[in-house]
Amino acid sequence: MVVIDKIDAIRAQVNEWKKKGLSVGLVPTMGYLHHGHKSLIKRAAEENDKVVVSIFVNPLQFGPKEDLATYPRDLERDKEICALAGADLIFHPSTYVMYHKDFSTVVNISGLTDNLCGKSRPTHFTGVCTVVNKLFNIVTPDRAYFGQKDAQQLFIIKRMVKDLNINVEIVGCPIIREENGLAKSSRNTYLSEKERQAAVILNKALKKGKDLIEKGIRNVDDLLSIIKETIECEPLAKIDYINIVDIESLQNVEVIDRSVLVGIAVYINKTRLIDNFVYEV
Incomplete structure (x- = not known):
């Protein structure tokens, strides 16, 4: 499984694919992949010629008392899952690559972020929208895949794409559950x-x-x-x-x-x- 950690390198690879007329699907994740992520990657592989999985634990979407430092990470395991599910490469940037030291631009969406998770995590969706917007600009996918477990996130990203005229199709995918009904997370x-x-x-x-x-x-x-x-x-x-x-x-x-x-x-x-x-x- 190819892993790219630089923006110029991922752009060069995607441009090469697009020159050949190939479609590109993107599955944005924070890693530590499970069957829910695997279902998104498989769907992307079915509907696109090439699939990029981004793995980036985004600090902007964590609050000051949340689990950024302890969030589970296992790139080697993630690489195996991506390969089995049909991904072509992983984009795995560092925090510095995604946010340079004087980074000062964020994406805010009003209304849709005031309720549900946004009420108890007031900065969360600003972080989500900022990083997803950046990923869309870097990878320029034809389609991007998100799970319905994070339903508010899915609806907010759809609105962001509509409001900002971003040329990507957002595909929502069903919740994947464990045998006892617990949503995969x-x-x-x-x-x-x-x-x-x-x-x-x-x-x-x-x-x-x-x-x-x-x-x-x-x-x-x-x-x-x-x-x-x-x-x-x-x-x-x-x-x-x-x-x-x-x-x-x-x-x-x-x-x-x-x-x-x-x-x-x-x-x-x-x-x-x-x-x-x-x-x-």
Whole structure:
């Protein structure tokens, strides 16, 4: 597996492909890849002639008390996964390559970042949008692939691309889950066996909420109350947020009379996990 860590080198390789008329797919990641990432890479390989996987633990999207220093990293393992999934190369820049010492430009998106994860992580999506914009400028992909587990991120990136007229197709891909229903995440590695069992409560609570919606319950307060009660049955769980929001504005709704995103963030001891589902009207 070819690993490139310089911007000029990745641009030269992509330009060479494009001169041959080849399409390029990009899968942006922070590494420590799992089956969810693997599904994105496979999808990209099916739909493009060449696939670039970026591996960069982006400091701009971590808050001051978050897990930047301890975020799991294993490039050798990631290289094996990329090769098996059909990637052609890995772009693995250093922080200095991505952000020179007097870097001073960021990308802010208003409205869509105020709720859900953006409420408790106020600088997070500025970091996400800045690094993704940079990756699009560096790699110039035809398509870029993101998982629905990070649904707010997916919708925000789609809006950024639309608002800034970026010439890339954003492809959202389904959540990949473990056998017990827990959404795949690099942060799952933080969980002990007992915590991993406890974390199943996220999916159980969302399933209960979805079942109630499908049975005709439309009052959001009632749904939130039931989801909250379900999660609170797990002693190791502490709720960060439970929100039901409009799929376009990502603002709270009172009644489900339109397509919505039902999103939750829950701490299992010290590990913050997110999950969601979309209900379309």
